[in-house]
Amino acid sequence: MAAALDWKLVVDTRDAPALADFWAAALEYEVEDNSALINRLLEAGQLPAAAVAEHNGTRVFRGFAAIRHPDDPYDKETGIGRGRRILFQDVPEPKSTKNRLHIDVHAGPDSRDATVARLEALGATRVEEVDKGPAGHWWVMRDPEGNEFCAA
Structure with a gap:
């Protein structure tokens, strides 16, 4: 192999x-x-x-x-x-469309809100909260240059 x-x-x-x-x-x-x-x-x-x-x-x-x-x-x-x-x-x-590949930042269910707040303090912005019930709950965010990523 x-x-x-x-x-x-x-x-x-x-x-x-x-x-x-x-x-x-x-x-x-x-x-x-x-x-x-x-x-x-x-x-x-x-x-x-x-x-x-x-x-x-x-x-x-x-x-x-x-x-x-x-x-x-x-x-x-x-x-x-x-x-x-x-x-x-x-x-x-310049960036012109939605990313075709993105990073997921996994914080765990007990610390997602704290992680999202920390990321915002670093310069990220919240875009949309996504709640898929048992399948997951996360925030779509943007880094300082507008690249989308998820914080779960």
Whole structure:
């Protein structure tokens, strides 16, 4: 039997570092720190200065940011995660329609309201409450860039 493939979810954004900050806080993940890799590439002349930006006092790849689960392995030399990972990449066009893929944030029935309130405090907005009785009860929400997700 073949080994499972590595993968990451990629989200198109207007401001990758800011959206990575939101989702890292929402999911209790860590924003990847690629500054050692960036510094090494800059020093070797393999990366133009225009490809680098600063965010929260750290060098970042312009237009890109990623988050990873804090318990998953990562490459200490590059900061790149090797497990559950979401990459945010800036694109020129704005979001125009409903997502075809979305994240579900599961808080459990006793803490859904607290989780929804925490997500709102981070910058999410409520869109619609859905109650399917025994099949589930959740909130459709939007992240700060308008991407839909569910909080159950």
